[in-house]
């Protein structure tokens with residue numbers, strides 16, 4: 424569709440655009456300023472770069488680690504674990520929510536358990552997970568799944584139960600089965616809920632996998648972080664943290680993009 | 691021929707704190723080709739009556755008889771209830787999908803309705819791209835697509851502003867007449883009832899019973915707007931208004 428704008432409208436749009444640009448520039452500026460301050464303070468030994476590291480050291484470490492492939496390897500390991508935990512946790516949580524929506528009795532019975540499980544700090548289950556799932560990848564993925572599955576179940580179930588009563592009534596008047604009601608109304612009207620849950624689960628899955636690696640791992644970014652802190656290589660710790668930020672950010676951006684594409688007609 | 695019959699129907703709702711008698715010994719019928727309006731104060735049990743017709747609930751006592759009982763009812767609700775994630779065309783096929791009737795013949799019938807009522811060019815649009823009146827028309831056509839014996843309309847215009855309401859009312863009425871449908875309209879708006887119905891069943895306040903049956907004799911006028919301008923409209927309105935006021939007190 425082609426639109427013509429009035430001059431005033433154009434001026435307004437331009438002003439908006441300038442404002443957005445200014446916000447973005449400020450965001451970059453804040454980061455640059457902090458990095459510069461950090462570097463200067465470390466350089467003039469006002470802060471102890473042994474325990475704070477410094478941007479230049481981090482950059483050097485980053486180049487080294489990328490060069491010998493260490494970083495890519497560990498980042499890859501963590502990413503795979505996270506993706507596995509994310510996928511399994513979301514799918515499992517969704518499936519449980521469907522079962523509980525389907526059977527009102529089960530929902531009533533299990534709701535209090537869900538609430539307790541949701542408040543439980545999952546890290547407390549670490550020792551149990553090690554005993555049950557061993558000290559390998561299984562344990563890490565289990566941790567990531569545990570952290571995301573409960574919250575997925577709770578938010579999806581909430582969404583399912585809040586589906587427009589009027590739309591359900593309409594289907595019932597057409598003599599729809601429960602399966603049809605789910606497939607035609609409940610599932611589609613909760614696509615936005617699912618997208619919101621996916622966004623939350625990006626964070627949850629990363630927490631799970633890194634925590635899992637703290638507990639058991641011999642590889643992955645979580646392992647590298649623990650190792651770095653044990654040998655007091657703060658530049659390594661900082662580098663890993665930054666890489667983690669970038670990975671989580673990218674994954675979130677992918678989900679947000681998916682949301683934009685998928686959920687546009689589901690308002 | 692009688693399409694729908696209520697015989698001494700009572701319905702009591704039980705909740706934790708109280709029991710509500712929504713209908714008590716209610717009897718009325720709807721004949722084939724007739725346009726009947728049920729008028730009664732808010733909360734008197736009108737929606738309950740329609741739920742009984744759809745067999746969404748069962749009567750506590752009495753009997754509800756539908757001439758052709760399996761899925762032959764089309765229910766149009768207060769809000770249009772269109773599915774935002776479906777195109778207009780897919781919205782209209784909803785009933786056929788649910789009832790496993792996606793035959794070529796039925797799909798052609800649905801497309802012919804789209805064409806006939808000016809929605810062809812919007813068939814790939816989504817509901818939020820349509821105006822309130824167009825959405826209501828889509829909702830009606832969705833109801834018609836399964837070719838129901840009886841149409842149920844539950845205050846279908848009350849979510850619209852006054853100006854749109856008159857237009858949509860004309861629109862819905864003319865479509866129902868062109869498709870030769872039997873219709874049961876539920877409303878608390880007397881003027882709406884007179885402007886559309888052949889026969890008006892006035893209900894008491896809760897528990898609903900039949901207070902009065904009134905023939906409008908306005909069939910010679912083509913549209914609800916013309917009916918509103920007919921010489922007897924005001925008198926009929928006055929009569930029903932008085933009866934309803936008495937019913938409320």
Ligand SMILES: Nc1ncnc2c1ncn2[C@@H]1O[C@H](COP(=O)(O)OP(=O)(O)O)[C@@H](O)[C@H]1O
Pocket residue numbers: 703704705710712730731732733734735736737738739896
């Ligand atoms: N499922 C239900 N459970 C309990 N009470 C109900 C239920 N449905 C309707 N009622 C009660 O029955 C009465 C009639 O309701 P309704 O048929 O919706 O009235 P109307 O459509 O005429 O405004 C109201 O008092 C309402 O509170």
Ligand SMILES: [Mg+2]
Pocket residue numbers: 736737
């Ligand atoms: Mg009602």
